[in-house]
Amino acid sequence: NSNIILYRAEEPKKIKYTPLGYDRELTADEILELTDKGRKYAHLVRCFSKYPHLVTDKGQTLxxxxxxNSEDTKVEEGTRNLFIDITGTDKYTVEKTLDLIATTLAENAECIGLVSIVNGNEVYYTPKLEPVITKVSLEYIRNNLGMQDLTREDIISLLESLRHKVEIVNDQMLKVISPPYRYDILHPIDIVEDVAIAIGYDNLKPEVPRTFTIGKELKKTKYLRKLREIMIGLGFQEILTFTLSSSSILEEMLELEKSKHVEILNPISPLYDTIRTSIIPNIVMFLKANQHEDHPVKVFEVGDTVVVVKGEPQTRTKLAAGILSYKVGFEDIQAVLYSLADNLGLNVELEEVKLTPKLFIEGRTAKIIVEGEERGIIGELNPQFLLEKMGIEYPIALFELDLTDLWEKH
Incomplete structure (x- = not known):
């Protein structure tokens, strides 16, 4: 009987308790050798010199x-109070699993108690039971369901029937607050799915469109195809790299704070633990891998990036182009930018950069201004950074241009 429980690592010889379903004490190593569960899961702890141990401040092993578990934790018919312990290697997954179990048991329980967790100087309470918040527009819901006659009140009522709380942000936007156990909601389309479930799939009747239409390319598709043709005509080769990138590379190369890029919760590798905010690192890494090919090496890429603005992620379509050669300078890449702008009908100006990123050479770098709006950067890369940090032996000049919505204007 204790209100203080310690989670720590202990040497196997110091752990001794009566396992669940047994009538005598066993050491940690005996549990791994003699019990069914021990033999089945021994590989999870055998490789460590210390084993996880959940014990009260009075020395009672749980x-x-x-x-x-220990025999002391056995749940019987008369058990009234449950202490839920969940351990794992990923904090987010552990916390969400606890939310799910706690809220499921709460259906038949009087209350959910909070446990104070002390981890060094950090103190917090679990289960956290933090709601899942999603912003979704009415138009997005109607368009995905093909039901333009759904009113805002209809949508709110349908979502509330599935235990969502809905707040009206403005005439076209809803803030959907979902229960903490709904961590399956990852995207606004999941909210659309819940609306469809609330309506009933059998009640969704397919309709023949009233107006006969012919599919055609989006403005964006035609614009980017023209841009690609221009770059190829200027002697560049198109490359296609991963949208996922490494946060360490972004932070090192672009001096980007963690709060400025979107991280992946469960990355398969540190090399792909974030969504790129810029295509510049991809261009530089490609040029590094091909620096010993015939010079000049001229490549470009057009693709999507995700930047965080005021805490909200935004998708931006960008073009990056780079030249690696024995002798290449600002004028070479500037000529490419001006030629591209002339062919696309863009009014491009260059302005001095007040604070030069360490990736670029001071005095050989400029901001790209398109129609009076800052849209990118152009310049020569810092040879010291390239050689010492990247192992690149030759000069590089490049530019990156934000193309987002330019296809609507030109």
């Missing part, structure tokens, strides 16, 4: 996670 569990050796993730192997086996």
């Amino acid at each position: 569990s050796m996670p993730p192997i086996l």
